[in-house]
Amino acid sequence: MSERPRLLPILGQTGHSGRSAMTCQFRCGNACDHPVPNESDNPYFGDVVKAEVTRRGVVRAGAVGALVLGFAGAAATQAAPALAAPGDAAPDLDALTYSRPSGALTFKPIPPNRLDTFVVPNGYDHSVVIRWGDEVVPGAPDFDLDNQTAAAQSKQFGYNNDFLAVLPLDKHGERALLVVNHEYTNENLMFPGFTTLDALSVEQLKVAIAAHGLSVVELERAGRTGEWVPVRKGSRRYNRRLTALATKFDFTGPAAGSAWLKTAADPRGTTAIGTLNNCAGGVTPWGTTLHGEENFNQYFVGGDGAPAADKPKLARYGISTTVRYTADSRKWDRADERFDLTKHPNEANRFGWIVELDPFDPDSRPRKHTALGRFKHEGANVIVAKSGHVVAYMGDDERFDYLYKFVSDKKFMKGNSWVARKHNLTLLESGTLYVAKLDYTSAAEIDGTGKLPTDGAFNGTGRWIKLVQGNKSYVDGMTAADVLTFTRLAGDAVGATKMDRPEDVEPSLLTGKVYVALTNNTNRGVGTNPKADEANPRNANKHGHILELVEDKGENAAETFTWSVPIVCGDPTDASTYFAGYDKTKVSPISCPDNVAFDGAGNLWISTDGNALGSNDGLFATAIEGPERGHLKQFLTVPFGAETCGPFITTDNRSVFVAVQHPGEITGASVENPASTWPDGDYAKPGVVVTWRLDGKSVGS
Template sequence: MTERPRLLPLLGPAGHSGRDAMTCLYRCGNACDHPVPNESGNPYLGDVVRDGLSRRGVVRAGAIGAMVLGFGGSAAAATPAAAVPSAVPAAGPAPAAGRDRAGALTFKPIPPNKLDNLVVPNGYDTAVVMRWGDPVLPGAPALDVARQSADRQSRQFGFNNDFVGVLPLGRDGNRALLVVNHEYTNEELMFPGFTTLEAMTVGQIETAMAAHGLSVVELERVGHTGQWRPVRGKRLPYNRRITALRTPFAFTGPAAGSTWLRTAADPKGTTAIGTLNNCSGGVTPWGTVLSGEENFNQYFVGGDQAPAELKPKLARYGISTTARYPGGSRRWERAQERFDLAKHPNEAHRFGWVVEVDPSDPRSTPRKHTALGRLKHEGANVIVAKSGHVVAYMGDDERFDYLYKFVSKKRYLPGDRRHNLTLLESGTLYVAKVTGDSPAAEIDGTGKLPSDGAFDGTGRWIKLVSGDRSYVPGMTAAEVLTFTRLAGDAVQATKMDRPEDVQPSPRTGKIYAAMTNNSNRAVGGNPGVDEANPRANNKHGHIFELVEDGGDHTGESFTWSLPIVCGDPADASTYFGGYDKSAVSPISCPDNVAFDSAGNLWISTDGNALGSNDGLFATAIEGPERGHLRQFLTVPLGAETCGPFITGDDRSVFTAVQHPGEISGATLEKPASTWPDGDFAKPAVVVTWRLDGGPVGS
């Protein structure tokens, strides 16, 4: 057995799990330092069982300990509105001819490390596609941190990039539309001379608002390789910036126009301005992108002066109702009064939705779909059920919150794009309740497998609302959809360990959810362990596999198991599908998941609690290689690995390198990372491809 390299210590003060304190502040407003928002009395699964039942260098690494310095993806792309294909594969164009459908992963895993580089296996290369401040709109200026303004930033690539989607543009496979979320900003790493959030000028606040949102960028393939680059020129008809500053969004669905969404600026409750804290997302079969609004609570002040009847609802979403300025408040009310809940108490209800953007139509108005419920959405990913209905799976990224799914009222019609654009406007919303099949005494919090050799069980989808009809006593349909967390509490949904990205496998139809971590599990007075969340102080997280009964994604019952329980493979509390743990890579804090065309599961991490940089991993989830997890890349110091997106021909993998250098004490002038350009840290999207043109991973 090869000896594992000794991991180097973290370089900055750690927050919760492996996150730095700066990440905790800006990413989620120090959520882990606040009381758990879910104070419901729901029984956790353990109770049910007992009752009867997070360009600069590139390093290519081959053998452990042998590091080679080098420098350096395929995207699929979105078609013009008149030529959008009837169905856009979630992973891009069709697989290349000769693709090994068995899809065995053959790359040699890279070792854990603390390098300030992007590290990839030997035989691969990588390149930056877009970085913070790169021009998006024609005529946009280059990044100049001394001259940044809201106007300049509104035309440039935004700051921290999370979700990555790549959609086919044209039919030759050589053009694409890149769609990226810009989740949040690190003001210390953006503005020269930054001191405190309170001391920011209104102009700086507006610049930060313009750095949030989404970017749409046209790409072109580089030769016949797996590399991709932005198209440059005077005419870029698809390129677009969507921001928190001024972009209008239309509400759809049963809660649109409801009392909860009405404000002084929008008395009809049908149009919101901007989108906040967009985390992950998904690509629909009809060629649009879904984006999840997540930690929006940190942008609001004045919750202490909100109407008394609203305070419990605000608190359930993590908004302070006891302090005017919660710790880490961004003070955006100084630029736009709507962020002051003392004056505009309903404004917060206009965030926390799944957003749909049509990248093929730059003049279209993005929409917030109320039928999918309001929570801290990590994202939404859809699959077309056997019946033709569209099913979207979603996670609420908070300790002890829930898994959801939405089933459309209408059926997907291949070739009828106008019809398909309405599919997420009406349907049925469910929340998950799961049950383990092992005696409670065998789930002791250590991660030891029960006597049947697996953490597994059954579950059911509890109906919350269908169309305008509520199934939650005492709540109207509009109230269920606007305060979905409270509806989940009312029906006693199962409290999970931060359910983040949830993805259906395009090959098997099984559903995979990343449970990032929960250091509060079974700690103090918090809920204890259960078979679906089997470790106390779960700082490394796990993968949750869900199989709909009979393969019916519209059904109301399922089975589940935990194929991966993350951490150091040498730790007895970890599990990798039964595979020999001496041959797998250590992994901590799974965040986003994706699939290649062969059905291999790719996992990105956020907040590695093992002392190494975050990374991207891949494993088979079927057959004898199930659980043979290998590390494919690592990101630079302080960064989180986001995306990933593997193109349908499997020739490229896109990864978002979010918040490089996000380490306490770092500033723009004194960066903790100088990736990717050697001066100061810049979030960026990169593409990685095989030098011989073959499929990535295999």
């Protein structure tokens, strides 16, 4: 008999938006409780105008209705290439395009809920692909909750999975590589008997360090369905764990070898150990994956003992320069002194980059590309411009921080030859880095309530301000290495536009238009903080919004653009919400957009993080062209306390992958007293889930 879904109470206080206080502590080091790092006086818009119920625990829409608590009613990421054959380690770029199903989203939206299970629409099913502690490297020991070791975790699936990509391994669509970020750990929910971080053993701290990083896992299709499972037989030569504990990463670009990256362990400044807080990411046209290092600041202590000249730079990145430990310090310095900035003041500069991984070459060393700048990267998503240059869009996930764009010096080389592949692997090593400056049409009418101006839209124009090109800086008083290592300070200096936590930034491969998830900013218009403006139209913005950029003449390498806000999130019955003018009585409520993706029909899929409407986070979809533009529909929800990460729609449009991050991460929860028992009925485990249509047709449409 299937287990009945449980309705669970909130255990303790929530943090900002819908996050629990526990999530705020472990995911971002209580960033919203600290002073806004951007204290620059560069103009903002207000100034400018003056100047499980089934066998898998699935609950379908029809079964949820009685349990609702009364809430009001890429081509995706650059398309994943297929390989010639397993073991060839060279993508076949001929399979880069998605199939093109009908654009209509036909699924019946599911209602908001607070169930401790994974909910999908009628006509769909789902399964857990892999969870924390499962084998990744062949021969990894079975997971032992009570006897965890760093050596074992270095071979097992890491904690709190975020970005994921699914890259085909054969022309028949039967095998694929799953690439996953492991963003952060929550030791409260990892170790039985947890009391404090100070009480953890050094070995347990090393387990947590090893649980960060990336996983590469070979998958195979289950029958002829949209379900995928890990390969359990054969060599699994691509399976790989990259950790924050021991994996080496090479630096590329103008800042590599600069004084800012040199340490006692690496006096050349060219090789880093580990990658931290990998949030979102992207897939390149040449078959590699990109991974954004985000809230790296929380892992470092001793900023009070750093050189005085470094302190303003550290503070701009959220590192305390007044005390050795803050209340949210990880205490990793007890396991590895490189996390002590008093002893190693440059170590923090070695994080905050975009990492490129070649999952088809298991012997390759991943690279941190300094040409793309250093900040709290949510991720990076790439498109080939009409000019042939590669363009990467990026957001800095902090209140009042900026949007960025990178344009490569070299052009993308088409074809499957090794010459082309070798060339394309260098595209992110040199180019031009820009930051966005937005102007607007109706600034005087913006009052912070979300009310539309008289022209019927939040819109305007913008330009990309050049920060650095190759080795030449365009910021007074800063070298190219300075600009790229302290990119936030460069953005401050040129007057970039302060945004409401720009997270995922992704271009549609069908239209070239770019979509930005602005998650929230409860500090907007509060106290002395910048007030609402036309691109961030609500004060105390707890639900977030979506921004759409259209590069001039459809050229993604252009230096000017127009912009609009097609979606202002929240309860559709709230007057401050907007869904591209669509009938709001037919729209699903949505709060805190985080990641975006596209299906083969060009529909926009949005995952949420920290739903401030009181229900579980989920995945939503809407058309962005035609009469259905703005008709947002909720496709799934994740279990209680979890965040929806990913998402990824496979190139055949038959499967939707999401990462269920931090299930049961509710204040007061522990291994012994879990707030969620997903997915196995005992204690909470982050994991990756695949959803597919039972009739085998394209998901969504």
